[in-house]
Amino acid sequence: MAGKQTVNINTASIEELMTLKDIGQKRAQLIVAERSKLGTLTAETLKAIEGIPSNIWDPIIFMGKVVFEEQLDTKETEIGKSVQQDNQQVTTENKELVTKQQDKLDQQQDQLQQQQDQLQQQEKVIEDYKTKLMIADQDKRNQFSKM
Numbered sequence: 001m002a003g004k005q006t007v008n009i010n011t012a013s014i015e016e017l018m019t020l021k022d023i024g025q026k027r028a029q030l031i032v033a034e035r036s037k038l039g040t041l042t043a044e045t046l047k048a049i050e051g052i053p054s055n056i057w058d059p060i061i062f063m064g065k066v067v068f069e070e071q072l073d074t075k076e077t078e079i080g081k082s083v084q085q086d087n088q089q090v091t092t093e094n095k096e097l098v099t100k101q102q103d104k105l106d107q108q109q110d111q112l113q114q115q116q117d118q119l120q121q122q123e124k125v126i127e128d129y130k131t132k133l134m135i136a137d138q139d140k141r142n143q144f145s146k147m
Helices: 027-038 043-047 054-062 072-146
Strands: none
Touching: 027 043, 054 072
């Protein structure tokens, strides 16, 4: 059954393929099976399908009855999967970086706490020393005033 429409070999259903001259159900099924296996068909791969004479394609192609446009949804799906894998890898790398940064931050906080504790101890020692000096100074004054 010959049709007037153009058929995209890479997206056509079996019924659409059967509108081409000399393509019946069995040949259409062979085309779809090969397309499923290869993903995208070209004129060369179409002519190499076993079970379909290669000489039937030249007139059909010449008359513009078939085109070989890639399946956009397949390409978009592949790109989407690639982007998704890249995003997962970046997310994993980001998680690792965040974990490392959090570990560094925790270490710095521990060091800061230790320094604060040491500072408080030093301030206490200084206050104790000042208190002792004041007491000693007071004792000296008391001794001089008694004389």
